Amino acid sequence: MAGTSLAAMGFGEAEAAVAAHVRPMKLANTTETRNTCPYCSVACGVIIYAKGDVRKGERADIVHIEGDADHPTNLGTLCPKGAALKDFVHAPTRLQYPMVRRPGSDKFERVSWDAALDRIARLMKDDRDANFLASNQEGTAVNRWTTTGMLAASATTNETAWCTFKVAKALGIVGFDNQARV
Amino acid sequence: MSAFQGPQPDPAAIGRLAKAPFALLPDPAALFRRRAERFEVLAAGSDLAPYLRFLAGLCARQHAIAAALPPAPPLPEARLERARAAAMPLLDRQAMADAPGLPALVAQVLEAMGDLAMPPPAAEALAALRLAEPAERAAMCRNVLADSIPTDALPEHLFLSAALQIEAARQAAALDPARLVPVGTGLCPVCGGPPLASCVTGRPGAEGARYAACGFCGTDWNEVRIKCLACGSTKGIGYRAPEDEAATIKAETCDACRSWVKILYQDRNPALDPLADDVGSLGLDLLMQGTEYRRAGFDPFLIGY
Numbered sequence: 001m002a003g004t005s006l007a008a009m010g011f012g013e014a015e016a017a018v019a020a021h022v023r024p025m026k027l028a029n030t031t032e033t034r035n036t037c038p039y040c041s042v043a044c045g046v047i048i049y050a051k052g053d054v055r056k057g058e059r060a061d062i063v064h065i066e067g068d069a070d071h072p073t074n075l076g077t078l079c080p081k082g083a084a085l086k087d088f089v090h091a092p093t094r095l096q097y098p099m100v101r102r103p104g105s106d107k108f109e110r111v112s113w114d115a116a117l118d119r120i121a122r123l124m125k126d127d128r129d130a131n132f133l134a135s136n137q138e139g140t141a142v143n144r145w146t147t148t149g150m151l152a153a154s155a156t157t158n159e160t161a162w163c164t165f166k167v168a169k170a171l172g173i174v175g176f177d178n179q180a181r182v
Numbered sequence: 183m184s185a186f187q188g189p190q191p192d193p194a195a196i197g198r199l200a201k202a203p204f205a206l207l208p209d210p211a212a213l214f215r216r217r218a219e220r221f222e223v224l225a226a227g228s229d230l231a232p233y234l235r236f237l238a239g240l241c242a243r244q245h246a247i248a249a250a251l252p253p254a255p256p257l258p259e260a261r262l263e264r265a266r267a268a269a270m271p272l273l274d275r276q277a278m279a280d281a282p283g284l285p286a287l288v289a290q291v292l293e294a295m296g297d298l299a300m301p302p303p304a305a306e307a308l309a310a311l312r313l314a315e316p317a318e319r320a321a322m323c324r325n326v327l328a329d330s331i332p333t334d335a336l337p338e339h340l341f342l343s344a345a346l347q348i349e350a351a352r353q354a355a356a357l358d359p360a361r362l363v364p365v366g367t368g369l370c371p372v373c374g375g376p377p378l379a380s381c382v383t384g385r386p387g388a389e390g391a392r393y394a395a396c397g398f399c400g401t402d403w404n405e406v407r408i409k410c411l412a413c414g415s416t417k418g419i420g421y422r423a424p425e426d427e428a429a430t431i432k433a434e435t436c437d438a439c440r441s442w443v444k445i446l447y448q449d450r451n452p453a454l455d456p457l458a459d460d461v462g463s464l465g466l467d468l469l470m471q472g473t474e475y476r477r478a479g480f481d482p483f484l485i486g487y
Contacts, residue, residue, distance in 0.1 A: 004485065
């Protein structure tokens with residue numbers, strides 16, 4: 001007995017023609033992935049379309065980014081910056097690793113993560129040692145470091161935002177925005 | 183001070199942002215006419231033209247009958263409320279099988295198909311159906327209503343599906359969309375049926391939202407994107423389409439339950455019709471047969487893939 005609607009109805013030839021037509025074709029994997037726009041604290045939902053599936057051991061190339069219609073914050077809409085996210089991802093000027101422009105130099109050079117983090121820690125420590133306030137005008141003990149600020153990213157989870165806050169406030173940083181406002 | 187009173191600001195309703203409606207109920211006459219027209223368009227230059235032309239004719243006849251039918255009477259309030267409270271589909275398919283007007287509608291549809299050109303196996307099935315005892319036809323209608331089509335009688339059930347689609351769309355059209363509630367992942371909130379495919383819509387106010395399409399009653403209902411319509415998993419979802427093509431029809435695959443359902447990007451091609459283009463993209467089904475995934479979309483005109 002014929003097992004398909006087409007064969008049973010007597011359209012077997014048409015079915016065979018389609019089969020012959022698609023035989024040389026290959027299927028390509030594409031993916032759609034939810035993410036959060038990295039620009040501001042509104043944290044709009046986006047869907048990232050990629051050609052190739054990394055879960056199947058392939059190289060994935062982002063081909064399109066659009067607003068996520070299911071996301072309660074933006075219901076599929078994006079601002080002009082968010083709408084241009086694909087070019088942000090593929091920008092040749094995008095920062096992909098730590099770089100430093102040394103005093104007196106006119107160009108950036110690549111450094112290792114260890115070197116970058118050591119240098120950041122050194123500069124933070126020096127600045128905090130020089131400017132830290134341990135007490136206010138009334139002599140009450142405070143934990144106040146007003147000469148360094150911190151801006152964190154929008155696309156973080158509550159847990160990441162919590163950790164970020166703890167790190168900044170333990171050091172006494174006053175000028176701080178972890179973009180968990182909205 | 184001015185006594186001018188402007189509209190009160192509502193910070194929750196800024197710009198044109200509107201939540202996509204949960205369900206879009208069918209207009210039976212328009213539904214079948216659109217399908218018939220789309221089948222005609224797809225038939226031009228397709229390897230599948232004979233079948234697509236046949237279905238175009240079938241849908242045109244469905245359209246003629248649906249357009250002449252009076253609107254369905256409203257369902258009893260108590261039944262609607264009970265279904266809604268229990269998050270059950272509003273239409274009772276069992277009750278549809280026992281509806282007094284159904285045998286006459288089925289007879290009318292079988293009569294109307296008489297002048298439709300079709301290959302001998304289909305014509306023989308149609309002739310047999312017209313001669314069949316009422317009890318025999320009723321038993322086959324129950325198979326259609328249960329979405330369980332025996333593979334040894336596909337043509338007979340295809341014709342009966344066509345008849346029941348008219349009645350289901352008519353009853354769905356009489357419902358109040360505001361009363362519909364989600365009844366479960368991948369289940370039609372009107373008749374409880376599985377989706378035949380889903381569409382990413384370009385409808386103004388709902389751009390980019392995904393609607394699953396019911397092949398039985400013609401209702402479209404909103405489902406979150408990047409989610410398996412067979413098992414509800416949001417992990418391991420991928421999309422497959424033939425290489426080197428700007429595909430607007432893809433297979434949405436799920437690694438959790440190993441099934442796939444077609445997804446049509448109407449935002450890129452507004453002409454796509456879930457049922458007509460499901461049949462029209464048979465090539466994708468044939469390609470997907472070579473993968474580890476099995477088809478979960480249910481289309482009464484495309485069984486066996």
